[in-house]
Amino acid sequence: MQFQQLQYFVAVAETRHFTRAAELVHVAQPSLSQQIKALERELGADLFLRARGNITLTDAGEALLPLARRILADTDTARLEVQELVQLRRGRVRLGATPSLCTGLLPDVLRAFHDRYPGIRLLVEEGGSHDLVRQLARGALDLALVVLPLPTPSPALTTVELLREDLVVVSSPDAPGPGEGRRTIRVADLDGERLVMFRHGYDLRELTVAACRAEGFEPDFAVEGGEMDAVLGFVRAGLGVAVVPRMVATGAGRGLRVTPLARPGLHRTIALAHRSDVAPPRAARELQRMLVER
Numbered sequence: 001m002q003f004q005q006l007q008y009f010v011a012v013a014e015t016r017h018f019t020r021a022a023e024l025v026h027v028a029q030p031s032l033s034q035q036i037k038a039l040e041r042e043l044g045a046d047l048f049l050r051a052r053g054n055i056t057l058t059d060a061g062e063a064l065l066p067l068a069r070r071i072l073a074d075t076d077t078a079r080l081e082v083q084e085l086v087q088l089r090r091g092r093v094r095l096g097a098t099p100s101l102c103t104g105l106l107p108d109v110l111r112a113f114h115d116r117y118p119g120i121r122l123l124v125e126e127g128g129s130h131d132l133v134r135q136l137a138r139g140a141l142d143l144a145l146v147v148l149p150l151p152t153p154s155p156a157l158t159t160v161e162l163l164r165e166d167l168v169v170v171s172s173p174d175a176p177g178p179g180e181g182r183r184t185i186r187v188a189d190l191d192g193e194r195l196v197m198f199r200h201g202y203d204l205r206e207l208t209v210a211a212c213r214a215e216g217f218e219p220d221f222a223v224e225g226g227e228m229d230a231v232l233g234f235v236r237a238g239l240g241v242a243v244v245p246r247m248v249a250t251g252a253g254r255g256l257r258v259t260p261l262a263r264p265g266l267h268r269t270i271a272l273a274h275r276s277d278v279a280p281p282r283a284a285r286e287l288q289r290m291l292v293e294r
Contacts, residue, residue: 008036095123101145155276160288188217
């Protein structure tokens with residue numbers, strides 16, 4: 001049973017005329033009649049009683065008509081659903097990002113994407129680069145914003161560099177700290193300071209600890225184990241200082257003293273990653289374009 005045969009059958013049933021039905025579906029009348037006969041042979045029953053000038057449905061035709069109409073309607077619905085997805089009226093994007101990027105980079109880009117494509121659902125997963133890479137590999141995410149270099153470089157992932165971001169030192173303006181009265185500080189100046197430190201597996205933790213050790217000292221933690229919002233809150237409370245991305249420090253509002261690091265400073269490279277073996281869905285590709293061109 002073919003879709004086209006059902007379409008022809010419904011046209012004849014509704015017009016009760018083979019010639020008018022052929023005109024309705026834009027096919028030659030002999031071709032339409034042949035397809036109807038082929039359908040009847042396949043079903044093993046006549047669908048129409050053909051008297052001169054009078055076409056009526058048989059019992060088999062009456063039984064088939066509502067089913068055929070439903071199949072045609074479901075096909076139209078499926079076509080519209082796919083067209084809406086292709087035209088970015090519906091769909092979803094599963095995006096992973098580190099917490100600092102959720103705070104700093106993403107809000108404005110996601111707002112612009114949502115304004116342009118309000119029918120696309122945005123599913124955002126926060127995590128460290130390690131976790132996001134694993135989720136990309138198993139197909140749980142379409143895209144992920146990660147920090148380079150990746151913990152375990154893989155040819156299965158494609159990455160596109162987006163930006164190189166400076167790191168700064170934040171401290172409470174109500175507590176003495178390394179940034180008090182100074183325009184810049186060095187990593188070495190953090191020796192002896194109590195640091196508010198991110199949890200294990202957090203890119204910023206590893207970068208900060210490595211920079212301190214490169215200067216010959218082991219960092220002293222006042223508090224450790226937090227995510228970005230918790231770290232900033234602990235710093236505001238005067239528990240210690242922290243090294244955070246400039247974008248986050250700028251957007252964090254009042255209650256923080258922000259001090260740049262003297263050259264060469266500390267930086268991190270942000271990249272957009274996706275699986276190499278599977279092209280992201282169209283909606284994800286559009287978000288990717290907006291992130292690259294932001």
